[in-house]
Amino acid sequence: MNFVTGLRCRECARAYPAEALHVCDYCFGPLEVVYDYEALSASLSRESIASGPETIWRYRPMLPVSDLAPIDLGAGFTPLVRADRLAAELGLGELWIKNDTANPTGSFKDRVVSVALTKARELGFKVAACASTGNLANSVAAHAARAGMVSVVFIPHDLERAKVVTTAVYGGHLVAVEGTYDDVNRLCAELASEHPSWAFVNVNIRTYYAEGSKTLAFEVAEQLGWQAPDHVVVPVASGSQLTKLAKGFRELHQVGLLDDEPHVRVSGAQASGCAPVATAFAEGADAIRPVRPDTIAKSLAIGNPADGWYALNEVRSSGGAFEVATDEEIVEAIRLLARTEGIFTETAGGVTIAVLAKLASAGVIRSDERVVAYVTGHGLKTVEALTSLGPSATIAPTLDAFAAAVDLGDSSNESGRP
Numbered sequence: 001m002n003f004v005t006g007l008r009c010r011e012c013a014r015a016y017p018a019e020a021l022h023v024c025d026y027c028f029g030p031l032e033v034v035y036d037y038e039a040l041s042a043s044l045s046r047e048s049i050a051s052g053p054e055t056i057w058r059y060r061p062m063l064p065v066s067d068l069a070p071i072d073l074g075a076g077f078t079p080l081v082r083a084d085r086l087a088a089e090l091g092l093g094e095l096w097i098k099n100d101t102a103n104p105t106g107s108f109k110d111r112v113v114s115v116a117l118t119k120a121r122e123l124g125f126k127v128a129a130c131a132s133t134g135n136l137a138n139s140v141a142a143h144a145a146r147a148g149m150v151s152v153v154f155i156p157h158d159l160e161r162a163k164v165v166t167t168a169v170y171g172g173h174l175v176a177v178e179g180t181y182d183d184v185n186r187l188c189a190e191l192a193s194e195h196p197s198w199a200f201v202n203v204n205i206r207t208y209y210a211e212g213s214k215t216l217a218f219e220v221a222e223q224l225g226w227q228a229p230d231h232v233v234v235p236v237a238s239g240s241q242l243t244k245l246a247k248g249f250r251e252l253h254q255v256g257l258l259d260d261e262p263h264v265r266v267s268g269a270q271a272s273g274c275a276p277v278a279t280a281f282a283e284g285a286d287a288i289r290p291v292r293p294d295t296i297a298k299s300l301a302i303g304n305p306a307d308g309w310y311a312l313n314e315v316r317s318s319g320g321a322f323e324v325a326t327d328e329e330i331v332e333a334i335r336l337l338a339r340t341e342g343i344f345t346e347t348a349g350g351v352t353i354a355v356l357a358k359l360a361s362a363g364v365i366r367s368d369e370r371v372v373a374y375v376t377g378h379g380l381k382t383v384e385a386l387t388s389l390g391p392s393a394t395i396a397p398t399l400d401a402f403a404a405a406v407d408l409g410d411s412s413n414e415s416g417r418p
Contacts, residue, residue, distance in 0.1 A: 002066035003040050007031040007207060010310070018064070020123050020199070022206045030306070031207045033064045040255045046226060049257075056111050056215040062251060063115055063215075064208045070118040071147045075110035076215050078102040080223040080372070085340040086353075090360040094370045096229070098220055099343055105142050105166065106378035107135035107299075107346075108241070112212035113143045113201060119208040120199035127152060127198040131188040133181050133237065133299045134163030135377050140201060141170035152198065154184050160298060162381045180293055182304050202238075210307075213241045217248025220372055221258060228252070228262035230369035231320070233356045235348045235376055236268040236277055237300040239311030245374075246314045267320035267364070268311055269355035271295035271330065271347075277308045281315065281322035288312065296327045296385045297347040299377060321364045325354035331385055333357065337375070344379035352376075 007016040011029025022031055044061055052058030056076030079099045087095035100108040113136065117128055128144040129152040130136050137153045144151035151172030155164070156179060168174050177184045185202075192203040201209045221228055228249050234242045249262040270278040273295030280288045288308040293301035305311070315322055325333065330347050333354035338344050345353070356373045359365045379386075393405035 002064075003036045003043075003061055004064050005034050005036050008034045020120075020125075020204050022204055033207060033211055035062070035251075037251070037254045044255050044257065046222075046257060049222065056114060056212065056219075059215055059218050062218070062255070064211050065115060065118045065122060067118050067122055070114060071121065071143050072114055072118075073104040073110060073142060073146055075103050075114045077219055080220060081341060081343065083341050083373075086337065089336070089340060090357050091367060092360050092365065092369075092371060093367045096220075096224075096370075096372045097337070097341060097343060098216065098372055098374045100216070100374065100376045101343065101345060101349070101378035105135070105138040106381060107139065108213070108216065108374075108376040109135040109139040110143075111215050112136075112209045113139040115212035116201040116205045116209035117143050117147060117149065117199070120201070120205050121147060121149070123199070123205075125197065125199035125205075126150060127195070129153065129188065129191070129195075129198045129200045130202055131155075131181065131185040131200075132167075132202075133301055134159050134167075134381065135299050136202065137167040137174070138163060138381075141167045141172045141174070144172055145170040154188055156181055156184055156298075160382050160384055162383065166381070181302050182290070185302075206240075206306075210240045210244050213244035214248030214251065216241070216374060217245045218252065221249065221252055221262075224370075226258060228258060228260075228264050229372045230263075231265040231267065231365055231371045233267045233269055233352055233359065233365075233371070233373045235300055235352045235374065236270050236308075236311055236322075237302045237305065237348075239268075239277060239305045239307035239309075241374075241376075242266060242268055242311045243307050243314050246318065264318060265320045265369075266314050266318040267355070267359055268315050268322045269352045270322065270324050271297040271300055271351050272324040272326045273297075274301045274303055275322075275324045276303060277305060277312050278322035278324045280308075280312055286312075295330075295347075296382070297325075297330055297351050298382070299346065299348045300351060321359060323355040323358045323362075323364075325351045325358070327385075329354040334379060334386065338379070343375060345375045346377035346379050346382040347385050348377050349375040349379070350385075
């Protein structure tokens with residue numbers, strides 16, 4: 001069954017049909033999907049979810065699609081890793097890493113794109129399009145290829161090389177635009193008007209696309225034994241992921257999958273070179289001033305975030321905080337996570353971990369909290385940020401050369417056993 005009853009403006013609450021709409025005609029507020037939670041409660045159970053596929057589609061009744069054969073590359077149900085070594089370094093108690101680097105194209109965007117293109121196909125669209133800082137481009141191109149749809153993907157011209165290659169390989173149309181992501185997004189908004197038969201996942205299909213981020217909450221709660229965490233740290237670009245993740249925890253309680261009403265403190269992480277939401281939080285302001293991005297965290301480089309105000313409100317109302325990370329702190333955090341937990345994250349994940357460390361040091365995150373940090377993209381996408389790394393030694397092929405170059409100290413094993 002499809003439990004969607006329609007769309008509703010997040011500002012004036014005006015109702016709309018569940019069509020390819022994303023903005024209210026009356027107040028220009030964004031639209032969101034409305035569900036019949038009473039019917040969902042009657043039909044959903046922990047057991048029915050557990051019997052489903054180990055992907056986001058185990059939660060299909062709570063997503064805005066009716067297709068029983070979604071466009072699915074296997075997104076979701078990624079590892080939730082207990083991070084005791086990282087926790088010890090940061091002075092935290094119970095810390096978990098939601099490792100979304102394990103998704104099919106290496107980022108959380110596979111969640112939202114799988115939902116968006118499945119809905120787009122239901123609505124009759126044949127062309128999949130998007131404006132992207134990289135990860136979304138990868139995912140749209142891959143899912144469109146899987147579905148046999150044409151893809152037209154727009155990116156800033158100075159994107160990381162790996163993200164360009166891992167989009168182009170799927171054979172769609174990849175268009176580099178001279179400008180920032182905000183310039184790309186503005187062009188796509190204009191193109192969406194010119195090409196109404198195209199499904200721009202983060203323009204005219206955005207209402208449905210954003211719902212895929214809820215699965216980041218659904219999975220964490222299920223993986224924690226159907227309990228919500230106390231505190232989550234989430235990277236912020238447009239702000240959509242954070243707001244939908246918070247919505248996801250609330251929905252689980254609404255449909256009876258969480259026994260206790262969740263009180264999750266939500267904290268946001270931004271790069272200091274693109275921190276319009278974090279700046280508003282620090283200043284106690286409601287208005288979010290657009291900025292021109294200047295950061296190595298290109299996947300978070302959205303200077304005019306569409307859902308920034310909603311993310312700001314979620315953080316404030318939950319008792320969380322916003323913090324920023326410099327480029328240097330981002331790189332150090334990437335290395336810290338890799339060294340302590342064996343997880344290689346892209347620069348956006350470096351922002352998350354750097355902010356996690358800052359909030360822990362400031363006492364904003366308490367040692368008695370169960371904390372989940374969201375690592376949303378794989379480090380192989382942004383290796384340019386780590387160009388200073390290389391071999392710890394270059395030696396001649398002899399035992400003496402090795403002995404002279406490498407000192408293992410107390411970790412040396414002289415027993416001869418592995």
